[in-house]
Structures are given as C-alpha cells and as structure tokens.
Amino acid sequence: MMKTELRKEIKEKLEQLSSAEIIEKSKKIIEKIPDTKNVCVYVSKKGEVCTHCLIKNLLKKINVFVPYVEKGNMFISKIKDFSELKEGMFGILEPVNRIPYCNKVNEVNDGDKIDMIVVPGIAFDKKGNRLGKGGGYYDKFLQYKNVLKIGLAFEEQIVDNVPVEEHDIKMDLIITDKRIIDPKILNGQEVATKIKQELSEKIKGLEKKPCLAVVLVGEKPASKIYVKMKEKACQEVGIVSKKYLLSENVEEEELVKLIKELNEDTEVNGILVQLPLPKHINEQKIIEMIDFKKDVDGFHPINVGKVSIGREGFISCTPKGVMRLLKEYKVEITGKKVVIVGRSNIVGKPIALLLLNEGATVTICHSKTKNLKEETLGAEILIVAVGKPNLITAEMVKEGAIVIDVGINRIEDFTQEKGYYVCGDVDFENVKKKVSLITPVPRGVGPMTIAMLMENTIKANEINNSNQVKER
C-alpha cells in the first residue's frame, strides 16, 4: 500500500474516535512512559495521541523540552508550564518564550542533556517505522544517536508494514494504550497466539475435530513439560489430544505395536512421539514406523525428502515456525546470506533446506567448524540451534543482522520459583544492541513450534479425510 493511502486510511479510523476516547487511550499510554530526567516531547495534533496530557503530567516531575521551527531551523526550548505553549504555523503547539537550547539534541548543556524524545505519530509498524508527516524539520531531530526514541500510538495505529522512506525514523520502543512494542523483538509468542486463534476459527467450521496422539516414553521433566504445552495448545484450538504414557523401560516392540495401532486408527490424524527416546530404543526406527501421512512432526524420511526437493509434505515444526516468523515480520530471504549454527536432522538441516528453497545463500556450521566467528560475522540472517548458552556473543554478530535463537537451555537458579530459568544460545542483552531483529528465549521460536504442530495436525486431518473419501 502506498504511504498516502495508508495515511488516509489511518486518519479515517482516527476520526471515528471521540475526544473522550482519545484522552482515555492517551492516559493509558502515559502510564507506561519510562522514568527519565529530561524529555523532549513532540506535540501532537488532534487525532494522534494527546501529548497535551502527557506534557501536563510530565511537567509535575521532570524537565520538559518542546521543539519549534524558526527561520528554517529547528530548536528545542525548555518549558515550565503548559500555558507557555501556543499554536504555531503547522497547527502544532510551540513554546511562546523561546530560549533556544540548541538545534541539536546531543548538544544541550550537559546538565540538561535530553535522554528521551517522545514522538506521537499517525501510525507505526511492528518494526518501529513511523508513518511520519513527511521529512520535515522535526524528523531530522530524531536522527541523533544515544537518545531513546519512544513512539506513541493507539492500538488502531499499529499497521503491518509502513512503506519506509528516507524521513521515516525507526523508534526504539512503541507504547500503545494496550502494550509496549520493542521493534527489535521477533515476538514468537504474539504471532503464535494469532495463528492459534485463526486455526481455532477454522476448526469451529469442521464437522469432525482433528485428533493428535502424543506418545511420551519415560519421565524426563523437560519432555513432560513439552507434552503438557502441546496438550494445552490442542485444547486452545479445539484439537482432540490423546496421550499415551509408557514407562522408561518399555520394550521397543511394545512401542512399535502402539505406533502400528495408531497408524491404523482412523480417529487419529496426527502422531507425535516425544523425543528423545530412552537409549535402548532405536529412535530412527520409531520415526520411520509412523505413517508419513500422520507424521505431524515431519521427521519421517519421506517428509524430509519432500522438503529437500521443495514438494509439499509435513515440514517439521521448528523449521516451519522459524520460516513463518520471518514471513510474519516481512523479512526478505531471497538473496540473503544466512548462517545456521547446528546441523541436526530436526532443526539445522531442514531450516537450511527451506531457506535454500527461498533463494537464500546458506552456510551451515557445526562443532567441527574451524572459525565460527568468521562465519557468523558474515551473516545477514543468523540462526542458532545448538543448545549452549551464550555461544553467540555480540562480537560474533554483524551490525544490523537478524538473529533467530532456537536454543533452549535450562539454567539452575534457586532464586527462581521453578528452580531454573530458560535461555537460548545467544547472549541476548548484548547482541540485541547490535542487531535489527532478534528472537527472545523464551517467547520466540518455542511458541511458533507448537503453533506449527497445531497447523500440521489440521493438515493431517484434511489429508486423512480426503484419503478416506477416496477409499470409499
């Protein structure tokens, strides 16, 4: 959509809001503004966000600066009271008594250095791009580094994608009346919730609900948690889940028998055997026992083969989740240099194939890779699936790269209620400062994996039903 059309659409939406609604929404936004000492506030026009209330509130506790334009230059001036503001030439409130501090935010007297600029806007996208007014003086101010740029928007103003032009400056944080959006975060949790809602709508329209059989062998705490999460997701979207618990010492033959029964059972659409299996069981043999048309995990060699030649089959859930997340955030893949750390059959290799199919130039690294840093530094998109906390540090990542952290590591910590916390393979806090997008752990790839399992189960239901119709 063109920028002008998008602006028109958003304006029409905003015009439907009453003044009372604008003030109510603005109040909710203001409550979330972080504490600071010196704030520069870009005053809004009616219909954007009511920065008037914001200024009135901020003046009670901190130093407020307001910008103005004079003789083709932009300045900021400190104000002590809201009455010092009058409507200026752009219909925006400007200070009457101008004490020009400077025309560069970073050059303000040391004691008064601006630490935050608050910017209302017609709209923002999830990447923090602002649908600004159009490259005027105001936007130039936002180019200064080391100043936190906070965008304000109503929920209605968050759009999928702002067509970025030169003057659209990316915000560090966007505050809406409902939530705070960190534009650097690829929010898997949020995307997964949206996907599950869509799937649940789809299932409501089905005569027969899809059914997933989950097989758990043994008592591994992590496996038990994963199975529980999968059952919960089934419940949320309306998939029937059947759980089969087998003891740690179960004979391989017994597991094989169960798989055969589930393959035959017309009520069951998808079969998932939670991995890893105990050492005495041949994992690959079990994977290959599952009917490939019910293989919702996408581990069967037929499905793996189909992925490798770009044909439709079941794509394993984590790689599929990573691809979907990138798509949801409109990350361009074609022609990109992608480095994958990890070459397992269930994560590293299938992700590499999917990206290759999309036209990326893919490098796969592993434990025998000689100079990992040299490889990762070349990545425009870096995907890490190893299982080693802090394996990827800031100096191993290219400035502006996109980082997907698949790793899940449990770190013992008795200060936590559960006795542990979960982290990925990437030194998140330090790497985040350098990159343009990054997945957190938790709430990144994990929830996407489960959402994709749900999607695959619904697909299995469709395949099984169409086969049964054919067989009749």
Ligand SMILES: NC(=O)c1ccc[n+]([C@@H]2O[C@H](COP(=O)([O-])OP(=O)(O)OC[C@H]3O[C@@H](n4cnc5c(N)ncnc54)[C@H](OP(=O)(O)O)[C@@H]3O)[C@@H](O)[C@H]2O)c1
């Ligand atoms: N978020 C999710 O939904 C999800 C799903 C699945 C897995 N995971 C997590 O993702 C991680 C990887 O899982 P996986 O099943 O792929 O693990 P895996 O089978 O153990 O594979 C790990 C890979 O990392 C490589 N590796 C090990 N140490 C390395 C090092 N120092 N430098 C570079 N590469 C190294 C290994 O190389 P070699 O091949 O040479 O040994 C191997 O290819 C785990 O933390 C797992 O819990 C998350």
